[in-house]
Amino acid sequence: MADNSDTRAPNGRRYLSQPLVKHIYTADPSAHVFDGKIYVYPSHDIDAGIPDDDLGNQYAMNDYIVLSMDEPGAPTTAHPVGLKVEDVPWADKQMWAPDAAYKNGTYYLYFPARDPQGIFRIGVASSTSPVGPFKPEPEAIKGSFSIDPAVFVDDDGEAYMYFGGIWGGQLQRWATGKFDPNGSDTDLHQDDKPALCAKVAKLTPDMKEFAHEARDVVLLDEEGKPILAGDHDRRFFEASWLFKKDGKYYFTYSTGDTHFLCYAIGDNPYGPFTVKGQFLLPVQGWTSHHSVVEFKGKWWLFYHDVQLSDKNHLRCVKVTELKFNPDGTIPMIDPFTD
Numbered sequence: 001m002a003d004n005s006d007t008r009a010p011n012g013r014r015y016l017s018q019p020l021v022k023h024i025y026t027a028d029p030s031a032h033v034f035d036g037k038i039y040v041y042p043s044h045d046i047d048a049g050i051p052d053d054d055l056g057n058q059y060a061m062n063d064y065i066v067l068s069m070d071e072p073g074a075p076t077t078a079h080p081v082g083l084k085v086e087d088v089p090w091a092d093k094q095m096w097a098p099d100a101a102y103k104n105g106t107y108y109l110y111f112p113a114r115d116p117q118g119i120f121r122i123g124v125a126s127s128t129s130p131v132g133p134f135k136p137e138p139e140a141i142k143g144s145f146s147i148d149p150a151v152f153v154d155d156d157g158e159a160y161m162y163f164g165g166i167w168g169g170q171l172q173r174w175a176t177g178k179f180d181p182n183g184s185d186t187d188l189h190q191d192d193k194p195a196l197c198a199k200v201a202k203l204t205p206d207m208k209e210f211a212h213e214a215r216d217v218v219l220l221d222e223e224g225k226p227i228l229a230g231d232h233d234r235r236f237f238e239a240s241w242l243f244k245k246d247g248k249y250y251f252t253y254s255t256g257d258t259h260f261l262c263y264a265i266g267d268n269p270y271g272p273f274t275v276k277g278q279f280l281l282p283v284q285g286w287t288s289h290h291s292v293v294e295f296k297g298k299w300w301l302f303y304h305d306v307q308l309s310d311k312n313h314l315r316c317v318k319v320t321e322l323k324f325n326p327d328g329t330i331p332m333i334d335p336f337t338d
């Protein structure tokens with residue numbers, strides 16, 4: 001694998017951060033602090049030789065490998081494979097962005113994959129170790145669909161899964177509540193209508209099922225009106241991540257084809273959330289996907305780019321500090337420096 005650490009990016013600028021690991025390709029980092037250490041649950045990118053398309057067929061990942069580190073900037077360990085697609089009875093291919101959660105001595109890995117019918121579902125696997133191996137449930141979570149699960153556990157112990165993604169993530173094909181096999185490959189092409197929403201469902205106490213049918217994560221503009229589908233610089237595309245700071249709930253996400261990370265603030269886990277703006281400028285590569293975690297009083301943004309490959313489907317995970325203004329807004333992060 002090429003090591004481009006000392007090189008400039010194709011835009012002539014230097015990278016803000018360097019890859020956490022360079023011997024494997026990693027993406028979509030979901031970071032958590034478990035037992036005083038940072039664990040990152042990324043996608044494990046591979047080159048399957050599939051050309052780029054709007055459905056994301058080039059993202060043909062088969063397994064998950066957990067990363068860990070004592071603190072941001074410390075050496076990163078890549079652990080043995082934690083879960084393989086061939087060990088998941090309901091899953092066929094495309095193990096995309098995962099997340100993890102902990103409850104009562106058990107670690108839960110949540111992951112999307114396509115079933116044999118080509119429909120994305122979300123599954124769960126469990127382990128007594130944060131790095132696996134994880135034992136999958138035989139069926140996908142009932143009522144789950146689309147991609148990019150992100151699980152937030154609130155201070156009262158209630159857990160919520162945020163999920164969904166348009167284009168290859170198939171969210172637009174569920175617009176009527178049922179999967180439309182002939183639906184659009186991209187979005188609904190209704191720019192003057194409210195944008196498609198990410199979904200949220202509370203998890204059951206055993207962390208393995210939805211406690212209710214998934215609900216819309218409503219994103220509002222500064223006037224309280226729904227963000228429109230044509231507002232490509234701010235509308236939800238994929239990569240949900242929720243965190244809580246100073247009693248406020250921050251719903252963060254990627255705008256996909258415009259390549260920004262955005263954030264919106266709400267008063268409870270279900271929203272609605274008022275969009276405040278973007279906080280990460282486009283990285284090198286088509287996708288942008290991230291997580292935010294607090295560690296020892298500082299906040300960290302885990303994100304990815306394609307520094308090691310310059311190929312959209314061969315990404316590398318990075319970390320940088322996330323700062324906040326006194327009013328809770330987030331200053332823009334530029335993934336490059338001069």
Ligand code: FUB
Pocket residue numbers: 027028043056059096097147148165238239287288289
């Ligand atoms: O890694 C495959 C897909 O790319 C993820 O599910 C999306 O969020 C995008 O990062």
